Structure formats: C-alpha cells, structure tokens
Amino acid sequence: MCNRQVWWLQMKTKPDILRTAMDSLNVAVVVIDDKERIVMFNRTAGQLFGQDAQDRIDSSILRCHPERAEPGVLKMIGQMKSGELKKYQGWVNFRGSILYEYIYPLLDRDGNYMGAVAELHPAAEKAEYLKSRGEFKEPELHGVGESSPRSPHP
Structure with missing residues (x-):
C-alpha cells in the first residue's frame, strides 16, 4: 500500500479530523456529490451565508440558489460532468460582501465525475484594489429578495 492509500484509509477511518480541518479553514467550502447533493x-x-451548515448537508445544491438561477447552475454542473468545464472563477456580491469563487469538478482516478467543490474567498481588498485601477465591475447583488437562497428543505 502506498503512502497516499494509507493516508486515505486513515481519513476514511477518522472522519472527525477531516471535519475539524474543513471547519477550521477561513474559506467557505461546499462539496457536492454526483447527484448534486451537498x-x-x-x-x-x-x-x-448566515445558514446552519448541518441543515445544508444532503440537500440539493439548487436550494442554495434562487429558483431563477437553476438553469445556469445545472448547465455548469453538466459542463463539469462532460469534462467541458475544468474550472470556474468569478466574483460574487452576497448581501454586500464581495467574494471570489472557485468551482471545479472532483474526478476519480479514471477521470469520472464524482462531484464538485466550491470555494468562496472573502475578497473585499482585492476588489478595492481592482476598483482603484478601473479594472473591477461590481457583480450583481445576491442573497436578498428574489436572489436569496432557498430553505434547504422544500
């Protein structure tokens, strides 16, 4: 067994350490499986996002977005599944907080889609710097009104 396999076996048998590590990060991380479940x-x-993290587990990623965003979210997931989209990067204005998001597929050793990861980084300083250079376009405001995420449970 190689070191990587030993490490993975340890992570599978010690899920608390993985959960603690993820919860200790100063970046928002959302992982979905191949059925779009968180x-x-x-x-x-x-x-x-002002939400109970545990409530979101096993809910559809679509519930994290307003209904009007579903077609775009499904298109992005479809493109990751087909291999057409290797990564997505972009700005988000969530309730006035400027974030930078990275979204990328999780692939198994054979290149098959297993799910996806979204990382959201607070990026107000980077946005201010780009604004001062005239290189920043304010993203649409999300998280309020019709752009609010929905409850995790229909």
Missing part, C-alpha cells in the same frame, strides 16, 4: 458545507460557509 456532502460538505463547512462552518465558514454557514457563517458567510
């Missing part, structure tokens, strides 16, 4: 919604994501 399998990880870390503490920082819960704080950032």
Whole structure:
C-alpha cells in the first residue's frame, strides 16, 4: 500500500479530523456529490451565508440558489460532468460582501465525475484594489429578495 492509500484509509477511518480541518479553514467550502447533493458545507460557509451548515448537508445544491438561477447552475454542473468545464472563477456580491469563487469538478482516478467543490474567498481588498485601477465591475447583488437562497428543505 502506498503512502497516499494509507493516508486515505486513515481519513476514511477518522472522519472527525477531516471535519475539524474543513471547519477550521477561513474559506467557505461546499462539496457536492454526483447527484448534486451537498456532502460538505463547512462552518465558514454557514457563517458567510448566515445558514446552519448541518441543515445544508444532503440537500440539493439548487436550494442554495434562487429558483431563477437553476438553469445556469445545472448547465455548469453538466459542463463539469462532460469534462467541458475544468474550472470556474468569478466574483460574487452576497448581501454586500464581495467574494471570489472557485468551482471545479472532483474526478476519480479514471477521470469520472464524482462531484464538485466550491470555494468562496472573502475578497473585499482585492476588489478595492481592482476598483482603484478601473479594472473591477461590481457583480450583481445576491442573497436578498428574489436572489436569496432557498430553505434547504422544500
């Protein structure tokens, strides 16, 4: 057994350490499986979005978005599943907080889609710097009104 396999076996048998590590990150992390169900919604994501992280586990990623955003979310997931989209990066204005998001697929050793990861980084300083250079376009405001995420449970 190689070191990587030993490490993975340890992580599978010690899920508390993995959960603690994810919850200790200063970046919001959301992980979905191949059926668009949330399998990880870390503490920082819960704080950032004002939601109970545990409530989001096993709910559809679509419930984290307003209904009007579903077609775009499904398109992005479809593109990751087909291999067409290797990563997405972009700005988000969530309730006045400027975030930078990275979304990328999780692939198994054979290149098959297993799910996806979304990282959301607070990026107000980077946004201010780009604004001062005239290189920043304010993203649409999300998280309020019709752009609010929905309850995790229909």
